Amino acid sequence: MHPILIDFGFFQLPSYGLLLATAVVVALWTLRLRADRAGMDGAHLVDFALWMVIWALLGAKLLLIVVELPRYLNDPASLFGVVRAGGVFLGGFIAAVIAAIILLRRYKLPPLPSFDVMAPSIALGHAIGRMGCLMAGCCWGGRCDLPWAITYTNPIAAENLGTPLHVPLHPFPIYASVFNFGLYLLLAALYKRHPAPGRVFATYLVLYGIGRMLLEMTRGDAVRGFVFNGALSTSQLISLGLILTGIGLQVWVSRHPST
Numbered sequence: 001m002h003p004i005l006i007d008f009g010f011f012q013l014p015s016y017g018l019l020l021a022t023a024v025v026v027a028l029w030t031l032r033l034r035a036d037r038a039g040m041d042g043a044h045l046v047d048f049a050l051w052m053v054i055w056a057l058l059g060a061k062l063l064l065i066v067v068e069l070p071r072y073l074n075d076p077a078s079l080f081g082v083v084r085a086g087g088v089f090l091g092g093f094i095a096a097v098i099a100a101i102i103l104l105r106r107y108k109l110p111p112l113p114s115f116d117v118m119a120p121s122i123a124l125g126h127a128i129g130r131m132g133c134l135m136a137g138c139c140w141g142g143r144c145d146l147p148w149a150i151t152y153t154n155p156i157a158a159e160n161l162g163t164p165l166h167v168p169l170h171p172f173p174i175y176a177s178v179f180n181f182g183l184y185l186l187l188a189a190l191y192k193r194h195p196a197p198g199r200v201f202a203t204y205l206v207l208y209g210i211g212r213m214l215l216e217m218t219r220g221d222a223v224r225g226f227v228f229n230g231a232l233s234t235s236q237l238i239s240l241g242l243i244l245t246g247i248g249l250q251v252w253v254s255r256h257p258s259t
Helices: 015-037 042-067 069-074 076-083 089-107 111-136 155-161 172-192 199-218 234-255
Strands: 004-007 012-014
Touching: 004 015, 012 015, 015 042, 015 111, 042 069, 042 089, 042 111, 089 111, 089 234, 111 172, 111 199, 172 199, 199 234
Parallel strands: none
Antiparallel strands: 004 012
């Protein structure tokens, strides 16, 4: 774990920020390649996707504030820390989808084919971003006695994020990164088979939702918030919504395969 990758005193390069930027660049690059190969305007889609990235960053931080609202109400000054925090991915995902729905008409893009071509790159970008979580010390897992448990030791992470030190924990960011990379490979392969419009995006919603529901069981931090008296985390509740939405879209696509 190295929260600060480069430190010159007057300048610090955070590892999370670098990997997040890398995730965005790689996701947009693969999106353009995939779109061009499919006969779509890759440059136009990248321009469209950049707005989604901006909305995603804002949505991720907004959901972070919502789930941690009591903390920020008790200590308003801690809101300044949101600027350097990554936020909650699912908040960013929802905000990005809302942005897409608003901007699709302006960019004159077909909704389902556009979501399909972006889905694999979303998973790939997420996989890279989770390695940023590992480096920064955020999104840590619960107590773990398995051979692959990891132990955080960097005091900067504890100071900035409250990361527990010298305790063996589930490597949640690694679990999530491996899962998302596998999801990327599956979605990219599915896209090459030219399924009916909407099928790839629907598959992403269902599989990511299921995976996130299960992965949340290994989390140890409380940043994601809880609902129903702690029965579900906020992320699990949203993931359930993604699963149901994905199933509904799969059914709709089956009934309208040529849309």
